[in-house]
Structure formats: C-alpha cells, structure tokens
Amino acid sequence: MNETSQSVSMNKIRIAVIGLGYVGLPLARLFSTKFPTIGFDLNSQRVSALMEGHDATLEVDNALLQEAIEKNGFVCTTNIDDIRNCNFYIVAVPTPVDVNNRPDLRPLIGASETVGKVISDGDIVVYESTVYPGVTEEECIPVIERVSGKRYGRDFFAGYSPERINPGDKLHTVEKIKKVTSGSTPEVADLVDQVYNAVLQNGTHKAPSIRVAEASKIIENAQRDVNIAFMNELAKIFGAMGIDTHDVIEAASSKWNFIKLSPGLVGGHCISVDPYYLIQKAQVYGVMPRVMVSARRLNDGMGDYVAQQVIRLMNLRGILVKDARMLILGVTFKENCPDIRNTKVVDIYHTLQEYTNRITIFDPWANAERVEREYGITITRKLPQERFDAVILAVAHDEFLSLDIRQLAGEKGVVYDVKGILPREVIDGRL
Numbered sequence: 001m002n003e004t005s006q007s008v009s010m011n012k013i014r015i016a017v018i019g020l021g022y023v024g025l026p027l028a029r030l031f032s033t034k035f036p037t038i039g040f041d042l043n044s045q046r047v048s049a050l051m052e053g054h055d056a057t058l059e060v061d062n063a064l065l066q067e068a069i070e071k072n073g074f075v076c077t078t079n080i081d082d083i084r085n086c087n088f089y090i091v092a093v094p095t096p097v098d099v100n101n102r103p104d105l106r107p108l109i110g111a112s113e114t115v116g117k118v119i120s121d122g123d124i125v126v127y128e129s130t131v132y133p134g135v136t137e138e139e140c141i142p143v144i145e146r147v148s149g150k151r152y153g154r155d156f157f158a159g160y161s162p163e164r165i166n167p168g169d170k171l172h173t174v175e176k177i178k179k180v181t182s183g184s185t186p187e188v189a190d191l192v193d194q195v196y197n198a199v200l201q202n203g204t205h206k207a208p209s210i211r212v213a214e215a216s217k218i219i220e221n222a223q224r225d226v227n228i229a230f231m232n233e234l235a236k237i238f239g240a241m242g243i244d245t246h247d248v249i250e251a252a253s254s255k256w257n258f259i260k261l262s263p264g265l266v267g268g269h270c271i272s273v274d275p276y277y278l279i280q281k282a283q284v285y286g287v288m289p290r291v292m293v294s295a296r297r298l299n300d301g302m303g304d305y306v307a308q309q310v311i312r313l314m315n316l317r318g319i320l321v322k323d324a325r326m327l328i329l330g331v332t333f334k335e336n337c338p339d340i341r342n343t344k345v346v347d348i349y350h351t352l353q354e355y356t357n358r359i360t361i362f363d364p365w366a367n368a369e370r371v372e373r374e375y376g377i378t379i380t381r382k383l384p385q386e387r388f389d390a391v392i393l394a395v396a397h398d399e400f401l402s403l404d405i406r407q408l409a410g411e412k413g414v415v416y417d418v419k420g421i422l423p424r425e426v427i428d429g430r431l
Helices: 002-007 024-031 044-051 062-070 106-118 135-148 186-197 210-241 245-252 274-284 290-300 302-316 345-353 368-375 405-409
Strands: 015-018 037-040 075-077 088-091 124-127 157-160 179-181 204-206 326-329 359-362 390-393 414-417
Touching: 015 024, 015 106, 024 037, 024 062, 024 088, 044 075, 088 106, 106 135, 124 135, 124 186, 135 157, 135 210, 157 186, 157 210, 179 186, 179 210, 186 204, 210 245, 210 274, 210 290, 210 302, 274 290, 290 302, 302 345, 302 390, 302 414, 326 345, 345 359, 390 405, 405 414
Parallel strands: 015 037, 015 088, 037 075, 088 124, 124 157, 179 204, 326 359, 326 390, 390 414
Antiparallel strands: none
C-alpha cells in the first residue's frame, strides 16, 4: 500500500460519514474535531434540521452540534458531489431484517453504491454497520467495484470498525467507547487505527482481520440476547411458582461470579435484530444455532407474556378485562431516549387490544407522529387525569419515577412493573 500511504496520510484525511442516524451523527461530529468532516444522508429533512443545530435523536447535544458546525466547519448534505473530494469514507447505515427476520442488506448496498460513485484511487472505506462475518468484502466491496470500475486492494482499500453506540446513554458516549478497528491490509489497518485513535479517549483494539472485527460485533449483542433470554425464562418459571424473580436475582448476585441481569423487553435496533444476521449465516455453513434461535423466540414473546400476566391479575381481582381502561407508561424501546425502533411495548398493546380499545400510552420522550407512522398507534405526551383499571410501567423514564402510579390505578386497579423499579407496596406484579 505504498501509493495509498502517500495519498492518504493522517494530515490529509478528509472524512465523509454516510448515514446520519444514531451512529453516524455522533461519530461525524466527533471526527470533525480533528479532521475535515462531511455528513451525508438521503433524508433532506434530517439534514436541514441538523444544519439548523437540532438532532431529533438527542444523541448529540444541540450546543455541541452548533459548535461543530460553526467552529469545526462540520457540514451535513444530501448532495453526493459534496463528498467527492473526501478520501476516508465511513458507512454507518442501518442493517435491519425483513418480515421473516432475514438480513436486509439494501441500505448497506445503497450506501456502497454511493461510495462507488465518488471513490478515488487510494481512498479507504470503513464500514460501521453491524453485519455477519464476510459482508464487507463479499457483499459491499463488489458493489463499489462495479459502480466505480476500480479494483479492491489495488485502487481502493477497506476497513471495518463496528459501532458501539448505546442510544440514550450519556455515560458511554462515542468518544469514550473503546473501538475495534481492522483493515484490508496491515498498512490500511494501521491507518484506520490511527484515525480512530485520534478522537477516542480509551483507544482501540486492532483486530487481525475484517472478518474477525465483524464477528466480534455480532456476538456482543447475541451474548446479551441469550443472557437476557435466560433471565426472562427464569421470570416465567418463578412467576409460575409464586416467587419474586428480582428477590432471587438479588440473593444469587451475592456470589462473586454471578452475572447480574434482569428480565425485560428486548427491543431496539441492536440486541433484538443483530443475532438474526449470525443465525442466518451460521445455517449457510450447516450449523444450527439453537441457543440463539431459542433466545430470540423467547425474547420476542415477552410483550405478550406481560400482557397475559396483567390480564391474570385483573381476573384475580375481579376486574372485567373487556373494555377495561388501560394505561401503558412508555413506548420507546428503552428509558430516557426517543428511540422507538422495534419496541416490544407495542406487543403488550396489541395483546391487550384483543380485549379493549380503551388503551392509553403516555410517553413524554417519544415522537407521537413517528409512533403513528411506524406502528399505527396514537400516544399522548401529556399525563391523563383519570383512573385506570390497569397501569403498566413499560419503560423506566425518569419522569415516571415521580408519578403517583398507585393513584392512577385507584384502589382497585392493577399496577404491573415491567422494569422492576417501583416500590413493592405500589405494585401488584412485576416481571
């Protein structure tokens, strides 16, 4: 890579980040503190809002974004010509699954076509999107070659550095995350590693190959999925026995090597999606990943399980479930963030909807229009002033901790705590 070393050196790096969502925007903003950086996205409304200094995902503080624009010259654009002079392309687009839970690589292929239209000799493209091992070099690079007419390994080079953004987490922000890096040649790997190290406080781990880096990312989320599934299975077992699962976990965690996790709903764009990528690829190689498949099936069924537990408690209390007034607190997939991607709260809603249409969802964080568009569900951002037959705390937003939830349920109403954070005297059941 002698020619590339001369063409792309640390003091000549010009970065383009493709995809300005939960991953791409924080990364682009951070890189702009050290390198000339342009953010590219197809969503013109998103780009306009960012250039006005507002991030709807709340991952980048408005003041910080404004500083990047005014002080660092950070620019967001939908015009592909604006990124043509860059030489270090970072792809950070979503990697969803289809209705059959099969990997949907279309966003990744589209982003690769974009890179192929602008890439020049000696340039480097680094992928951050979560994929199964082999996607970068077997699926994405051929697209760039086809569109650009250039040859991989001779005219341009690649790397992979898996994203580790945790939406809503203000402690483990992008600059504090230790990143895995890799490159298509040892020289490229070194350069990619240097570029990321220039902005990261806790450094990097340089993987020996792109495939190893891809695999490391996919098992991060698959491991959490499996571990949470075990806790959810315990919650079902102990629930049937009349034992409080959280009491059991507290007791077990007194042992030094017990891994303390809690049962819960597994949604979002990572833990509930990424394992399907490895599941699909494993089967191509003739391996049936039974543990991961079972974990996915179990976790995907927890919304319905919660709803059925609420219905059981109502029946025991003599509350008629048909046409009952229900309040669900929270619709985002996790606390203190507006992210509604793949939220499992909607599964609770749909199961309860079989019995009643008098269901209110209150969430001060979620965008009501987006929830309506994505799920066809109407929510409110204002706390209702009425009494309900059942109140379900589904998301642990800070705002909910100060609510008088017992009062919302009245004397006879059922309170169910999915997150296990409410005082025991307030609730009638918890996961």
